Amino acid sequence: MTHRHKLWGALILLACFHALVFFAGFFAPYDFATHNRELAFAPPTRIHFVDAQGKFHARPFVYGLKNDPANSGIYATDSTQVYPVHFFERGSAYKLAGIFPSRLHLFGVDDPGRIFLMGTDAFGRDQFSRFLYGGRISLMAGWIAAGLSLLIGIIVGTLAGFYGGWIDQILMRGGELFLALPWLYLLFAVRAALPLHIAEWQVFLLLIAVMGLIGWARPARLIRGVVLSAKERNFVLAARGFGASDAYVICRHVLPQTYGVVLTQMTLLIPQYVLAEVTLSFLGLGVSEPMPSWGTLLAALQQYYVLSSFWWMFLPALFLIPVFLLYYAAADALQERLSSVPL
Amino acid sequence: MRYLAHRLIHATLLLLAISFFSFALLQLAPGDYFDSMRLNPQMSRQTLTGMRSEYGLDRPLPVRYGHWLVSLLHGQLGVSLASRGPVAPVLRVRARNTLVLSGTATLFAWLLALPIGIWSATKRGGWADRIWSVATSALLTIPDLVLFLGLLLLAIRTGWFPTGGMRTEAAADLGLWSSAKDFALHLILPAFGVALVSLPVLVRHIRAAMIEALDSPFLRAARGHGIPNSRLLFRYALPAASNPLISLLGFSVATMLSVSALAEIVLSWPGLGPLLVESILSRDVYVVVAIVMLSSVFLVAGNLFADLLLFASDPRIRME
Amino acid sequence: MARTPNRKSSRKSSWYGEGTLRMDARPQLALDRREPLVRVQHLSKQYVQRRPLTRAKFTVQALDDANLTIWRGTTLALIGESGSGKSTLARCLALLEKPSGGAIWFAGENLLELNAKDHSKFHRRIQLIFQDPTSALNPRLSAAEIVAEPLAIQREGTKISRRRRALELMEQVGLPARWEHKRPLEFSGGQRQRLAIARALALEPQLLILDEALSSLDLANQEMLLELLADLQAAHSLTYLHISHDLRLVSQCADEVAVMNERKIVEQKSAAELFANPEHPYTRELLAAMPSLESICLERSA
Numbered sequence: 001m002t003h004r005h006k007l008w009g010a011l012i013l014l015a016c017f018h019a020l021v022f023f024a025g026f027f028a029p030y031d032f033a034t035h036n037r038e039l040a041f042a043p044p045t046r047i048h049f050v051d052a053q054g055k056f057h058a059r060p061f062v063y064g065l066k067n068d069p070a071n072s073g074i075y076a077t078d079s080t081q082v083y084p085v086h087f088f089e090r091g092s093a094y095k096l097a098g099i100f101p102s103r104l105h106l107f108g109v110d111d112p113g114r115i116f117l118m119g120t121d122a123f124g125r126d127q128f129s130r131f132l133y134g135g136r137i138s139l140m141a142g143w144i145a146a147g148l149s150l151l152i153g154i155i156v157g158t159l160a161g162f163y164g165g166w167i168d169q170i171l172m173r174g175g176e177l178f179l180a181l182p183w184l185y186l187l188f189a190v191r192a193a194l195p196l197h198i199a200e201w202q203v204f205l206l207l208i209a210v211m212g213l214i215g216w217a218r219p220a221r222l223i224r225g226v227v228l229s230a231k232e233r234n235f236v237l238a239a240r241g242f243g244a245s246d247a248y249v250i251c252r253h254v255l256p257q258t259y260g261v262v263l264t265q266m267t268l269l270i271p272q273y274v275l276a277e278v279t280l281s282f283l284g285l286g287v288s289e290p291m292p293s294w295g296t297l298l299a300a301l302q303q304y305y306v307l308s309s310f311w312w313m314f315l316p317a318l319f320l321i322p323v324f325l326l327y328y329a330a331a332d333a334l335q336e337r338l339s340s341v342p343l
Numbered sequence: 344m345r346y347l348a349h350r351l352i353h354a355t356l357l358l359l360a361i362s363f364f365s366f367a368l369l370q371l372a373p374g375d376y377f378d379s380m381r382l383n384p385q386m387s388r389q390t391l392t393g394m395r396s397e398y399g400l401d402r403p404l405p406v407r408y409g410h411w412l413v414s415l416l417h418g419q420l421g422v423s424l425a426s427r428g429p430v431a432p433v434l435r436v437r438a439r440n441t442l443v444l445s446g447t448a449t450l451f452a453w454l455l456a457l458p459i460g461i462w463s464a465t466k467r468g469g470w471a472d473r474i475w476s477v478a479t480s481a482l483l484t485i486p487d488l489v490l491f492l493g494l495l496l497l498a499i500r501t502g503w504f505p506t507g508g509m510r511t512e513a514a515a516d517l518g519l520w521s522s523a524k525d526f527a528l529h530l531i532l533p534a535f536g537v538a539l540v541s542l543p544v545l546v547r548h549i550r551a552a553m554i555e556a557l558d559s560p561f562l563r564a565a566r567g568h569g570i571p572n573s574r575l576l577f578r579y580a581l582p583a584a585s586n587p588l589i590s591l592l593g594f595s596v597a598t599m600l601s602v603s604a605l606a607e608i609v610l611s612w613p614g615l616g617p618l619l620v621e622s623i624l625s626r627d628v629y630v631v632v633a634i635v636m637l638s639s640v641f642l643v644a645g646n647l648f649a650d651l652l653l654f655a656s657d658p659r660i661r662m663e
Numbered sequence: 664m665a666r667t668p669n670r671k672s673s674r675k676s677s678w679y680g681e682g683t684l685r686m687d688a689r690p691q692l693a694l695d696r697r698e699p700l701v702r703v704q705h706l707s708k709q710y711v712q713r714r715p716l717t718r719a720k721f722t723v724q725a726l727d728d729a730n731l732t733i734w735r736g737t738t739l740a741l742i743g744e745s746g747s748g749k750s751t752l753a754r755c756l757a758l759l760e761k762p763s764g765g766a767i768w769f770a771g772e773n774l775l776e777l778n779a780k781d782h783s784k785f786h787r788r789i790q791l792i793f794q795d796p797t798s799a800l801n802p803r804l805s806a807a808e809i810v811a812e813p814l815a816i817q818r819e820g821t822k823i824s825r826r827r828r829a830l831e832l833m834e835q836v837g838l839p840a841r842w843e844h845k846r847p848l849e850f851s852g853g854q855r856q857r858l859a860i861a862r863a864l865a866l867e868p869q870l871l872i873l874d875e876a877l878s879s880l881d882l883a884n885q886e887m888l889l890e891l892l893a894d895l896q897a898a899h900s901l902t903y904l905h906i907s908h909d910l911r912l913v914s915q916c917a918d919e920v921a922v923m924n925e926r927k928i929v930e931q932k933s934a935a936e937l938f939a940n941p942e943h944p945y946t947r948e949l950l951a952a953m954p955s956l957e958s959i960c961l962e963r964s965a
Contacts, residue, residue: 177360180646182601182638188623189365189635234799238859241757242813242866243786256803275486279605282488283620301492302609304506308499317489325484 007333014326021135025094028129029108029115032292034092036114036124039065041310042075044119051082060085062115083113119312121300131316134292138281141208141293142274146266148212149273153219154255154262160220161227162250172224175217186214187276191285203287207280211273219265223258230257260338267331271324278320294320346654354643358636361643362415365635366408411629430633433618438600438637440509441607441614445599447530448537452545453595455538460549464557465576479543487540491609494536504532507611533610537603541595548591549584556584586653593649600638699768700870700902701756703731706765708751725751726762727926733870733919738896738903740913740934742949743923749906752923753874756904757791758782770869787817790863794875796855800847806833806858807843813865832861836891853884857891864895872904877912889916910949914938922946 020027036042047060064081091105109115118127160171178186191210230236236253244252274294280286281295282302289296297316301307307314459479463472485493498504509529510522556562557580565579566572604616611617615634622630708726713719726748733739743749754760756767758774767774774785793799800809811829814820820828830840836857847855856876863871873892877885893916895901907913913920914934921931924945930937941947 176357177364180357180361180639180642181365181635182598182604182642184604185601185619185635185638188619189631191623234793234795235801237759238791238793238799238862239812239816241759241786241791242816243783244816248816253801271486275488278486279488283608285620285623298488298492301495304499307492307496314492314496317492320489321485324486325481328480328484 003333003336006329007337010326010330010333014323014330017323017326018139021132021139023096024129024132024136025096025102026104027106028126028132029091029105030126030129031092031094032125032130032133033290034125034129036120036126039075039114039116039120039124040122041306042114042116042120042124043310044312045114045116046077047085047115057084062109062113064113081113083109083115085109085115118315119310121297121313122306127297127312127316130292130297131294131319134294134297134316137204137287137291137293138274138277138295139270141204141211141277142270142272145208145211145215145273145277146269148208149215149269150219150262150266152212152216153265154223154258156216157220157223158227158250158255158258161224162231162246162254168224171220175220178214178217183214183276184279187211187280188285191280204291207277207286211276215269215273219262219269222261222265226258226261227254230254260334264331264334264338267327267334271327275324347651350647350650354647357643358640361639362412362632362636363408365632365639366411411632430629433630434615434633434637437613437615437618440612441600441603441616444530444533444607444612444614445537445603447534448541448603449595449599451534451538452541453592456542456545456549460546461553461576461581463546463550464553467554475546479546482539483543487605488609490539491533491536491606494532495609498532505529509613529612533603533606533612536610537606540606541598541602545591545595549588552584552587552591553580555587556580559583589652590649593645593652595645596648597642597645599645600641697734697737699732700735700770701731701733701904702768703729703752703756704766704768705730706752706755706762706767708748708755708760708762724926726755729765729923729926729928731921731928731931733902733904735869735902736896736900737918738905738916739919739921739931740905740907740917741921741923742907742910742913744908747923748926749923750874753791753872753904753906756870757789757872758786759791783817787866788868789870789872790866790868791872791874792856792859792863792876794878796852796859796876796879797847799859800855802847805844805846806838806850809847809858810862810865813862817866828865829861832864833858835864835895836861837887851884853880853888856880856884856888860888860891860895864899867899868901870902870904872906874906875908876905878907878909885912892916922949 042065045062045065047062048057049060050056051061061082061084063077064083065075066078085107086109087107089105089108090103091108093101093103096102107115114126116126116128118131120126121130156171156175160168187210191207231249231254233253236249239249239253277286277293278295278298281293282299283295284299286295287293294316300313301317459475463475466472495506498506505528507529510525562575562579562583565575570579600615603612603614604619606612607614607616608620615638619631619634621627622634706726706729707724710723710725711720712723714721729748729752731739731741731752741749741752751760755762756774762775765775769785769789772781772785777785804812807826807829810832811825814825814828819825826843830843833840833843838854838857838861842850847858850858859876860871877888880888889912892903896903903916905913905916917934919931920934920937921928922937922943922945923929924943929943930941930946932942937946938950941950
């Protein structure tokens with residue numbers, strides 16, 4: 001498999017996954033906050049094609065859930081209640097991509113049936129829907145924070161590499177400061193500097209800002225390296241020979257050389273920042289309930305009884321792995337591509 | 344000598360900057376430790392104000408930083424608001440625990456990474472190399488958090504390992520051998536987890552360093568002289584690769600305080616990690632600053648140590 | 664001012680396998696009808712560098728009291744071994760480096776005492792062609808964009824007019840206009856150098872500095888490019904400063920030759936005179952290294 005196949009494969013799969021998350025409202029049967037208190041910690045619903053009488057149905061269906069009165073918490077399926085799965089049906093209201101109101105869902109079952117593809121949590125909330133909605137928060141945090149870091153990194157790296165001298169010294173020393181601090185601790189410490197109880201969206205924005213402001217040092221260093229070698233190239237000198245200003249040289253000749261590095265860094269930083277957000281939320285330092293984030297989904301696992309008795313609660317953690325895998329595969333392929341392109 | 348002095352000054356300045364940075368960061372946060380007490384109707388405002396000034400929380404920032412610096416020089420790290428005592432003893436215990444964990448983890452990691460890296464380098468391109476490459480890449484993609492949670496799950500499901508903490512309650516009563524065994528059982532899981540997390544990067548670097556050494560002309564010349572492969576590997580290639588390996592070791596040492604933070608939290612190992620999170624949540628300012636400073640000292644010192652080792656061992660660097 | 668006649672026909676066979684030089688092919692311009700375009704006086708340039716670990720400073724002298732005169736409309740060849748300071752001199756002249764001392768008089772003005780605005784003006788009048796055309800052209804741009812770049816930088820005309828002028832220039836150097844969208848890597852070495860020349864001509868310079876511009880080309884390409892340069896010189900009244908270490912090349916195209924040794928100019932004479940009567944010991948060494956020249960010089964003096 002050439003690196004080109006690898007790159008496009010990874011990118012396409014990533015795009016699919018992001019689309020899934022972006023249109024969470026459509027793909028998720030329920031809202032992320034809908035409680036079903038009587039169905040706390042329900043296991044994932046089995047989808048059936050063959051009913052109790054052995055008859056095959058083209059349309060999949062699920063059985064109703066019944067709380068066993070003797071052992072509360074243990075669920076038994078009630079095969080007398082059959083709920084066929086409807087596709088493209090109207091369900092609860094949501095906003096598509098946060099803007100357009102809609103009621104259309106990809107799949108769902110009629111009330112009082114429930115379809116929990118990944119089970120429920122302590123409040124009876126559908127984990128699958130929370131996973132998709134939570135992905136929105138976590139991925140968005142990762143993307144924006146990575147973008148911020150890169151933006152700062154590009155500015156700092158270009159200035160330091162291009163002008164050298166004391167600007168370079170100051171900026172790189174500053175970067176060293178950030179690199180010298182263990183990033184996890186720094187993240188905690190900076191988070192600690194923020195007020196602990198503020199509005200959700202403010203937490204989210206602050207979180208992104210904090211992560212973005214911490215991680216600019218390494219990309220800045222890499223970009224500085226590219227800029228240093230680019231500014232010595234003869235075509236830059238030639239442009240100067242025509243009377244080009246610094247700004248022109250930077251925009252037209254130097255910055256385009258950094259695109260490769262920027263792209264690769266992007267694919268490496270995004271998963272790192274997503275993980276940072278997940279870790280913070282897991283520890284209760286990130287977004288707080290009821291806003292879902294992959295971190296808050298995993299937070300429930302800190303209690304032993306949850307971890308040992310309800311295996312489906314671990315699923316979000318497992319699904320994180322392929323996402324990261326795709327990002328790293330894309331980063332790898334990009335690296336190979338970069339090093340093979342002449343120039 | 345000039346080099347050494349230069350690097351030491353550089354390191355000290357860096358640490359000073361870090362201390363100021365972390366100090367300022369925390370002091371800028373709105374609210375403080377005593378905010379949570381405000382809700383208690385039995386605490387009057389005067390009492391709170393009194394407590395605040397007792398801990399010096401009402402003085403301006405530069406003054407507090409100055410005081411903190413001075414007390415630092417005396418070996419004091421400030422006062423913990425939560426435990427109402429000096430920070431240093433609290434930190435000492437926790438730091439010791441963390442070092443035990445990460446020290447063991449680093450040992451595990453290197454014991455695993457060296458053979459794998461060397462083997463991959465010698466069998467470069469072969470099936471062994473490819474398998475290890477895939478395995479380490481797979482390990483790399485698993486997020487740390489997921490790995491530790493997975494280990495926790497393993498402990499719970501199988502019952503082979505205790506699910507957290509450093510010792511069982513009754514351990515003190517047991518004999519030396521049993522309590523040592525108990526300690527080891529508690530240590531294994533988190534140490535293994537941390538080792539796994541640091542493994543991929545180590546293997547990659549070791550492999551790269553070995554490949555570079557094995558490809559060098561002097562080694563090929565030696566091979567041409569008919570020196571057997573095993574001797575080549577250990578007497579020629581390994582020493583040649585020692586430069587990058589030394590700085591890698593320095594890097595391992597440097598991150599010793601921080602790499603195990605998440606493992607400690609998930610697997611309830613009483614180290615610096617959980618203390619940090621607690622202190623953040625309760626705004627125990629001086630503790631947070633002290634922890635950040637301590638780990639930064641380790642980082643800077645570790646890197647400096649690695650650089651100096653490199654300088655001392657590689658004659659090429661010494662001659663300019 | 665008299666234009667030198669087209670020397671195309673006289674150059675053709677000069678290098679075919681024989682190693683002889685056709686000194687009689689270049690007519691001399693009457694001395695009193697020449698005016699200096701560039702006068703370099705006591706030019707010096709130092710670099711300050713730091714040793715890698717101890718950071719101790721030490722200075723490198725790149726140019727030391729160099730003196731040079733380039734007459735309008737002629738070709739001056741600057742010869743010398745590597746490290747003698749030829750490229751540094753070229754860059755100072757092209758305003759790419761700032762000399763540490765001395766003066767450069769260009770058409771009556773001292774280039775070292777220019778303000779920023781005039782600096783830009785003089786960038787238009789002096790252009791530099793690099794030795795390696797590949798590195799001098801941005802591989803991401805198309806040929807037309809590259810040639811039009813000087814015009815874009817100096818903000819001349821509109822995008823359309825710039826493109827048109829770029830295509831004109833390409834035709835002038837012998838590259839078909841339909842190649843305007845090709846990238847530099849799709850051209851051969853000789854073609855890339857032509858592109859560089861086209862670009863340099865965009866702002867209608869008076870002085871063209873060729874820093875070993877033909878050294879990286881094979882002999883056939885060198886010959887073709889020399890022809891092209893001669894044509895362009897005649898058509899646009901250009902003055903050339905040809906920096907080279909290749910005496911054969913120099914003998915074909917130079918009106919005057921300056922010899923550089925140890926960061927100084929040790930001798931400057933008309934080409935014929937230099938090859939016939941080298942004065943400075945270094946010049947003699949240089950010429951002695953080329954046996955065929957010796958024989959010719961002996962022939963002529965005999």
